[in-house]
Amino acid sequence: MAASDPRERLLELSAERGVSLAQLSALIGRNSAYLQQFVRKGSPRKLEEGDRATLARFFGVSEGELGASEEKSSNMDWIDVPRLALGASAGPGALAQDEQPIGAFRFGRAWLRRQGLDPRGLSAISVDGDSMEPVLRDGDEILVDSAPRPLRDGIHVVRVDGALLVKRLETGRPGLIVLKSDNPAYDPIELTPRDVDVVGRVVWKGGRL
Incomplete structure (x- = not known):
């Protein structure tokens, strides 16, 4: 054969x-x-x-x-990840109202597998604002993994009081989750876990040069 x-x-x-x-x-x-x-x-x-x-x-x-x-x-070698019609604010906060797909980003199935990512838990949204610069800039597209996992430090998309934010989470202080911006012009936000809805971890970004 x-x-x-x-x-x-x-x-x-x-x-x-x-x-x-x-x-x-x-x-x-x-x-x-x-x-x-x-x-x-x-x-x-x-x-x-x-x-x-x-x-x-x-x-x-x-x-x-x-x-x-x-x-x-x-x-079958490609996965279309839905791009949602909303942005995660890297600034004061954007209300998360419409979560209907407006398109898709195509990723290689093998690449997603190597990253340990389940396509069923992935979505793509845009970044609004400058508080996460220089890592994430206004208009960048980010891939968010919402698969259930133990919470750990890193960049996440969260909901706080109905607003969708992208922030760097620190979880080392008992009873607190600290939302930090990479841009030093923005102060950290300290919240209790019940006040933060963690949507997912940011696992990829793409944007204009």
Whole structure:
């Protein structure tokens, strides 16, 4: 078989992961001999779309490696992250009212996986104001990860009294969350945890030079 043959690739991946074809068959809800027959006897001729998608997610590869068409594989290699019609204020505070997508940013699936990011928890918004300069500038686009995680220091988007802010959080003082600006012209804000709704952690930025 050619190196691009999905049967050979499935054998390579199963060997690398240390799982048997019978175990993989169980993973996709098939009888234990299903993938053995696919690899050795060519039956079925190709994997069904749902089975292929499950196996691709398990191995962390594109569906193209397991037999998807070039167009299908190309589409599956990218994730469209919704861009929301609101801004996170890096200044006095912007009211968060409209959260309808107005577009999307496209990220490579493999890149997101390497960053440990689940696409289902991601959204993109813009930065308003100058309080986070020079790290974040007015008009920058930021990627916000809202997946549940233990809170730790870093740049986050938060809601305070209905306003959406992007600030650097410090959590080392018991009973307090400190919202800090990178621009020294802005004073820190000290709040109790119940007064801060942490929307998500900022994990990427993009903007004009």
